[in-house]
Amino acid sequence: MVDESYTRTLELLEGKKEELVKVAQLLMEKETINHEDIVDLIGAQPFEGDKNYEVYIKNKFHGIEGGADIG
Template sequence: MSKKVGPLSFETAGPGEMAFDKPYSEATAQIIDQEVVKYGMSKKVGPLSFETAGPGEMAFDKPYSEATAQIIDQEVRDMVNAALTRTRELLLSKREDIEKVAQRLLEREILSREDMIEMLGKRPFAEKQTYEEMVSGTGGLDEDTQLPKGLKDWNKEKNPQPAEQ
């Protein structure tokens, strides 16, 4: 039996096993590859940035050696596996809550903040401001939304040049 929601399914294939669709892990690998190669966010490779071909561009040479390419490939694999492991652990530890929310979404389609608190309880950390404080003063449909005089023609050219003839 399988309960599938998006790319994740809680399958009975094996103890603690879940299936992830291949396109999602490929996208994860592409993002992590950018973290390592372009943004230097890797402990093994270090804070280096290699300019590589973008999507749809032809790449003839990589700006690094074959040895560095192997280190990058291994680092990307390790980071993808760590991310998938962490995701599985998180989803399995929160499985009951996920199923509550999924069931309620099937019933109602739209959930309010109060629905979430009812199902999951209050947040485990103090909020910097309440929801009411955050949305207070945001106005309503009857609010005057006209621009102040100083900004009236902000998007118009100040001294339009007459068209040459």
């Protein structure tokens, strides 16, 4: 199981090497990056994310504290 996970991780990193390099370069420039930086850099996730996280990001973007959905 560990060997399979290791192999899968290597394949994922090799397959996403271009994106990985972009993120690493931005981190070298800024030291700290956020969700928006990553989306601007490599695009949105290719899958649906966690709804609670999406609400958190949307509220954070609009300056709302806590987890209440703004609709």
